[in-house]
Amino acid sequence: MASTTVSSTFELLFISSLLLFSQFFVSEAQGLPPVVKGLSWTFFQSSCPKLESIVRKRLERVFKDDVGQAAGLLRLHFHDCFVQGCDGSVLLDGSAGGPSEKTAIPNLTLRKESFKIIDDLRERVHKECGRIVSCSDITALAARDAVFLTGGPNYVVPLGRRDGQNFATEQATLDNLVAPTANTTTLLARLAAKDFDPTDVVALSGAHTIGISHCTSFTERLYPNQDSTMDKTFANNLKTSCPTANSNNTVNMDILSPNVFDNKYYVDLINRKGLFTSDQDLFTDRRTKNIVTSFGANQTLFFNKFVNAMIKMGQLNVLTGGQGEIRAKCSVRNKDKLLAAVVEGLEKTLAAAL
Ligand code: HEM
Numbered sequence: 368m369a370s371t372t373v374s375s376t377f378e379l380l381f382i383s384s385l386l387l388f389s390q391f392f393v394s395e396a397q398g399l400p401p402v403v404k405g406l407s408w409t410f411f412q413s414s415c416p417k418l419e420s421i422v423r424k425r426l427e428r429v430f431k432d433d434v435g436q437a438a439g440l441l442r443l444h445f446h447d448c449f450v451q452g453c454d455g456s457v458l459l460d461g462s463a464g465g466p467s468e469k470t471a472i473p474n475l476t477l478r479k480e481s482f483k484i485i486d487d488l489r490e491r492v493h494k495e496c497g498r499i500v501s502c503s504d505i506t507a508l509a510a511r512d513a514v515f516l517t518g519g520p521n522y523v524v525p526l527g528r529r530d531g532q533n534f535a536t537e538q539a540t541l542d543n544l545v546a547p548t549a550n551t552t553t554l555l556a557r558l559a560a561k562d563f564d565p566t567d568v569v570a571l572s573g574a575h576t577i578g579i580s581h582c583t584s585f586t587e588r589l590y591p592n593q594d595s596t597m598d599k600t601f602a603n604n605l606k607t608s609c610p611t612a613n614s615n616n617t618v619n620m621d622i623l624s625p626n627v628f629d630n631k632y633y634v635d636l637i638n639r640k641g642l643f644t645s646d647q648d649l650f651t652d653r654r655t656k657n658i659v660t661s662f663g664a665n666q667t668l669f670f671n672k673f674v675n676a677m678i679k680m681g682q683l684n685v686l687t688g689g690q691g692e693i694r695a696k697c698s699v700r701n702k703d704k705l706l707a708a709v710v711e712g713l714e715k716t717l718a719a720a721l
Pocket of ligand 1: 477574575579
């Protein structure tokens with residue numbers, strides 16, 4: 368009897384130490400990526416303590432009216448970070464110096480409302496705290512809230528980015544944003560250049576669990592010949608939505624739950640119902656297939672890897688400290704001081720009148 372008690376106590380101790388041990392490794396595995404020099408988890412803790420609640424509360428209202436705006440804001444942050452770093456350059460209008468990043472082909476399908484939402488958030492934040500928070504920081508926070516408020520993970524965003532004073536050329540924009548026609552070999556190579564590994568690539572692609580696409584982004588898989596890797600019924604339905612190769616229509620990217628940030632995108636890929644070649648080929652290529660399968664089976668795993676990759680993405684080539692500037696209006700660089708001053712003056716007059 369006594370020996371049974373001793374041995375079961377021992378077993379219990381053994382099991383709990385195993386659990387402790389495995390928990391240690393789980394939390395190690397969940398450890399967040401390092402913060403780059405100049406950014407910090409607590410950057411505005413004393414100078415603008417209400418920053419995150421201003422952004423979140425406003426976006427709760429925006430998404431209540433139109434949940435699709437969440438996808439637009441998430442994609443905007445991605446397009447900002449991949450081209451010239453997360454410096455808000457995608458927000459800038461063109462100038463006499465030439466056309467902007469904004470007018471490069473991949474950016475033409477960014478939602479017009481997304482730019483307005485970011486500047487509205489910027490105005491609310493600056494009214495509360497003064498001009499101390501950059502448009503690029505606001506875009507990073509908006510993307511996080513887009514994920515969380517549609518059902519995805521909540522995560523911390525390191526802050527302190529400064530806004531760039533120049534935008535990229537249209538060619539540089541094209542060079543940095545991969546086309547949806549790309550296969551996994553291209554995708555892995557292009558993202559490895561930005562220090563993303565295959566797990567990051569598959570996790571980031573999971574952002575396609577929300578939002579829409581224009582037909583022209585994938586109709587090369589339908590016309591003239593149907594991509595043999597695509598499910599037949601899915602292809603027929605897409606043909607109904609996109610009757611010609613250059614139809615202006617749009618379709619949902621995740622047919623199972625288009626407005627919810629979950630792991631159903633991977634279930635779509637497993638069912639051969641992924642929209643782009645860049646999506647579906649992740650399930651064909653042996654280097655990424657198992658990652659797709661594991662994310663499809665385990666949403667928590669996907670969320671952990673997604674958060675990790677987003678925090679990495681949000682720190683790509685950031686400007687910090689004395690670099691760049693804090694824009695007074697997200698679409699105009701301060702260099703054009705007269706214009707910025709006029710804009711600010713107008714905003715103050717308007718705010719006082721309201
Ligand atoms: C790296 C490979 C990627 C490719 C090739 C790609 C391509 C595209 C394309 C072609 C569209 C549809 C545009 C349209 O026709 O309207 C789209 C939409 C979208 N993408 Fe990606 N994307 C990639 C990665 C990402 C990443 C990393 C994110 C975010 C972390 C993201 C978030 C989104 C979202 C949320 C939408 C829906 C936008 C909306 O509804 O307005 N994508 N993507």
